[in-house]
Amino acid sequence: MKKGHTECDPILLGRFLDQELGPDQHARVEKHLRYCLSCQKAARNQHALADLLNTKVGKAVSLTDFDHLERQVLALVRDRQAPWWQEAVSLIFSRKILIPAATMAAVLTLFFSYPRPPAQISGPSAIINSFTGDISSVMILETPRSRQTIIWFDETF
Amino acid sequence: MNLRKHILFILSLSLILLLFSGPVRAKQKISIVVRTVLASQEGQFTDPELSGLIRELQSVFKYSSYRLLSQDRMNLGMEKMGTASLPGGRLLKITPTGIRGNRAELRLEIFKKNRQIFQTVIQLLNKGSITVGGPQHKGGYLLFNISNSF
Numbered sequence: 110m111k112k113g114h115t116e117c118d119p120i121l122l123g124r125f126l127d128q129e130l131g132p133d134q135h136a137r138v139e140k141h142l143r144y145c146l147s148c149q150k151a152a153r154n155q156h157a158l159a160d161l162l163n164t165k166v167g168k169a170v171s172l173t174d175f176d177h178l179e180r181q182v183l184a185l186v187r188d189r190q191a192p193w194w195q196e197a198v199s200l201i202f203s204r205k206i207l208i209p210a211a212t213m214a215a216v217l218t219l220f221f222s223y224p225r226p227p228a229q230i231s232g233p234s235a236i237i238n239s240f241t242g243d244i245s246s247v248m249i250l251e252t253p254r255s256r257q258t259i260i261w262f263d264e265t266f
Numbered sequence: 267m268n269l270r271k272h273i274l275f276i277l278s279l280s281l282i283l284l285l286f287s288g289p290v291r292a293k294q295k296i297s298i299v300v301r302t303v304l305a306s307q308e309g310q311f312t313d314p315e316l317s318g319l320i321r322e323l324q325s326v327f328k329y330s331s332y333r334l335l336s337q338d339r340m341n342l343g344m345e346k347m348g349t350a351s352l353p354g355g356r357l358l359k360i361t362p363t364g365i366r367g368n369r370a371e372l373r374l375e376i377f378k379k380n381r382q383i384f385q386t387v388i389q390l391l392n393k394g395s396i397t398v399g400g401p402q403h404k405g406g407y408l409l410f411n412i413s414n415s416f
Contacts, residue, residue: 213276216276219283235390236388238388239385240386243381243382252326257395259323259399260386261400
């Protein structure tokens with residue numbers, strides 16, 4: 110806008126064309142446009158550009174298959190998502206599960222590593238770990254049925 | 267309960283398990299019975315108290331008479347020695363030295379007139395027995411049946 114009543118201001122002109130100005134500013138720019146040829150030309154150009162865009166975009170929108178576009182976007186999102194097994198692994202190794210699991214494993218290890226008598230042991234009634242003595246002979250026997258251990262020795266004196 | 271409380275609970279439980287399981291085993295006592303039997307070929311006799319034992323021993327021995335001469339009971343802690351007097355000036359010393367699973371580890375020593383005849387270390391099954399025999403006595407042979415339970 111040329112200097113006179115008001116100066117040329119392309120931003121103010123743009124806001125005027127977009128109907129964004131208040132009543133006072135709107136009236137001032139409107140008054141300026143009546144005698145400023147360059148601003149009139151700029152306004153015409155902007156109108157022409159807006160019309161062109163509206164026509165082209167409107168046509169493009171009317172030709173667009175939005176359902177197909179949505180399907181394509183969703184497929185793209187699915188492709189970029191991690192596979193289920195990767196999500197499962199990350200869940201298992203999350204601290205929320207890993208810490209209680211490790212604690213439970215430690216407790217179970219402690220509990221089961223403590224020596225406890227087995228429910229049933231097959232074998233002889235007695236196991237001879239060592240035998241020393243002043244004897245002429247010794248025999249270690251086992252009864253056939255219930256595997257009772259017998260030590261039979263001969264005294265030397 | 268949140269995660270921290272869960273972990274605290276599990277750790278407390280394991281601590282309680284440790285506290286209550288260890289000392290009980292350390293203070294455990296072993297009940298031991300020593301039965302002295304005279305086995306011979308003189309007559310046909312089986313002491314009624316020995317019927318179960320003799321039924322088993324007869325698969326190995328061919329004696330016709332089994333007489334119970336004495337029976338000694340003792341309740342021994344770990345490393346505590348018990349003694350049983352045996353015929354012919356013999357002495358049996360028994361010392362529990364530990365428990366391994368379902369077996370008690372026992373040290374057995376037989377003395378005759380203060381002289382050690384033999385020493386053995388055995389692992390005896392809980393509620394099981396061992397028979398030690400061989401010394402001659404009054405025309406027969408002595409059998410010492412040692413049973414335990416814990």
